[in-house]
Amino acid sequence: MFDHTGIVVSDLKAARRFYDAVAAALKLQTISNSPESFLFGHSADQPIPYLWIGTTRPSYWVEGSRAGRNQMHVAFVAEDKAMVDAFHRAALAAGGRDNGAPGPREGAGDYYGAFVLDPDGNNIEACCRGAAAR
Template structure:
């Protein structure tokens, strides 16, 4: 099970605007994590969470920088309407289209949308419906 993940961004304020916008339709919230980072999750005390910040992680390899290696994070949405709202909120908050809302070939009962955040990370919201009997 996922405990947490995270990535470095170049502009914390722009990232905060973007992630706060997409958090609302997904039922998530953002919480300060010091002056150089914030967390995105379901609550202050719940895992998993996503750490987003501007400080250099101790585990980074030499030459690493924000946006150098694209990250992919997929968030669970409660329904297709939430996926659509995520996509629109992301575009309005400075995200770029990387795959509009809709079903995906080869993945049954799946509805998702992909956007690139301000640093080019691929952020997705998806809904998996129950198979018809």
């Protein structure tokens, strides 16, 4: 769970296409924020937590940082295994690259997840735990 986090991307149009597909698979939304960014979250009515996605260089970045250089990992909660599977299919169809097919993860208990790399190489995951993962 998080309040917010953010990633910088090099191509906002490609990122929007990718995250629109992922949002639909996870029953989430993307919300326009500015000409250089958008938000990924529940809805405009429930704005937090959110993932900020944009092309603007954040003021807190250290010298030498750029999109895709400092790979980020973000895991989104899925309701069940079917939603994890839908996330993986949608992400691949929208230009993501497989980084771990849907399935249980050894040593993680009742856990089912899938990993994809977004267009800038950030590791994006959807997972479910407990009874939903069995």
